[in-house]
Amino acid sequence: MSSAIDQLEGLTTQEYKYGFVTDIDQETLPPGLNEDTVRFISARKEEPQWLLEWRLKAFRNWQRMKEPDWPNVHYPPIDYQAISYYAAPKSADDRPKSLDEVDPELLATYEKLGIPLEERAALAGVAVDAVFDSVSVATTFREKLADAGVIFMSISEAVREHPELVRKYLGSVVPPTDNFFASLNSAVYSDGSFVFIPKGVRCPMELSTYFRINAMNTGQFERTLIVAEEGSYVSYLEGCTAPMRDQNQLHAAVVELVALDNARIKYSTVQNWYPGDKDGNGGIYNFVTKRGACRGRNSKISWTQVETGSAITWKYPSCILIGDNSVGEFYSVAVTNNHQQADTGTKMIHIGRNTTSTIVSKGISAGVSNNSYRGLVKIMPKAEGARNFSQCDSMLMGDRCGAHTFPYLEVRNKSAQVEHEATTSKIGEDQIFYLNQRGIETEDAVSMIVNGFCKEVFRELPMEFAVEAQKLLGVSLEGSVG
């Protein structure tokens, strides 16, 4: 390993050519996980002592933990010693030089999804210095954000430039001892994003397009921290409708959100990691911990997710409603096809008075897939006047797939109002025939019916993204009917 370190040190003395956009070339650490691995990563990132301690604490805790076996998903045991925990982005030399070198099938999918031409190259992994447009766009965004006082940078950068902020909030919502995958992430996270919106500032743009271009190579252990100070607002968009391939099968990300008094955070995700082939070979295992703390009065955190990718999804974006009158929302569309398995939902923990939460979950299962909604609504004794509304709808395509709902309710305050509605429907041949009979072909008919089913969630997405998400659903379910 020491020679690898030497090599790496040589490389890290190079300057960042493109700021946040590209990282320097790095070596890949050999497979295996022990304290040295954690120390290596921390050292490579030139992290302060407190962060190394923090990572080590997480690692030691992780060693004592058991992988959760309660989710309704099945996969062969993961050998955590067989994984490399420091996989560097491909160097520009290994990447395609232009779109001509990219798999035409991938490009055809971009076309179907309506991805703007200038973004296709970046998404297909064409060497970034060939993608001039994206770089200049990113730079422009960065200046505009800086003018508003918004901090938006990689979390490694933030550790160096704003250590006091990172130290104050990192792990404050998802502690490094929280759960098996969160602990693993805390120990070995590679990089991620840091967003800080100062008091009273409305972030001047959706943190979307910018991020989308940067979303490549975020690595398998991504860490995101967003802090919205008093009275601020930010809309953050993660992921991408374009299919994302990655040689790492295991992904364990952590996202933490903090909203202070009167702050609002809107976090939207489109997840389209490689789901594996039609026979269930390959595909990403996506074990994600996402949690937001509404710490301040009248604060609001809203999660919207469109999950179509990954072989296995294990994900429960949650809200801890601490401040009085705070609001938590969860809008979700989860699509599973072929052999995909998803166990996803949310947790709404009502602690403050008059806190409200809304859950709208739409699960669509096709092929031989399994789709589970798992949600917890917990009303604590002091949450006087808390209200929750949950709606969980499942749609089945064909008769070999499964849809499951696991709602958990814990109410410890008598004044609380909790409502839960659930429906299961089968996409009707009658519906498809009706649309066919009006001249609409089957593929478009399925897409129309499914999008109608998901409408309440799509309207929560930023406009431009909603359009892409609709197309994505059509593409994800292609060939699943008729």
Next chain:
Amino acid sequence: MLQIRNLRVSVDGQKILRGVNLDIQPGSLHAIMGPNGSGKSTLASILAGRDGYEIEAGSITYHGQDLLEMDPEIRAREGIFLAFQYPVEVPGVTTMYFMREALNAVRKHRGKEELSAGDFLRLARQKIKPLGMEAGMLKRAVNEGFSGGEKKRSEIFQMSMLEPTLGILDETDSGLDIDALQVVADGVNALRSPDRAFVVITHYQRLLNHIVPDYVHVLGDGRIVRSGDKTLALELERRGYSWIVPASGQAAAAGA
């Protein structure tokens, strides 16, 4: 424009149509009557291309083409429109969006340009008004929460938008009160033209007071057992079906 020859159809081994012959010329309106279970709706479904039927023998030629070889959406684009007996709800999809997609698919097939959102809306408003419906209906999800009468009027609205060459009405009168019946009939009559034909499937004669047929056919036991002009419908109203349709066959078919 449409020739049905010796059409034999079964469902799950049960024979439903046992040799239907029918010729339809442009501009004509054919009423198809018959007791429950005589195969009327099956005939409508076969024309529109619904799955789940086994064509054992016979042919259907539409404008010189083999209709049975065409997918349902192609039939629709080629001008076949079925007003459903039970229009289907499509939650979350507005009638406006649905109809615009449909109309543009049909227009594209016919070599016409797709309509812009503005032009579409103007056209839709113009077509919806005579049917006694508010333009607000366009913003509602397809058939969701519609009353029986609203569903049937929406079918006629869709037909007037898509301007088919062959309109098939499958028991459009069922579940309609007398006022709604008149509105629907007016809608159909307004669409009658020398190059457009209709097949009107109905159980009762009363619809035919409002939509006057050129021909009336009685379907019994999977065959057309009698054809005549509009006076045949009146006679059926007076005498029922039993004098033409053999009781045993009727019972057997109803069992299907």
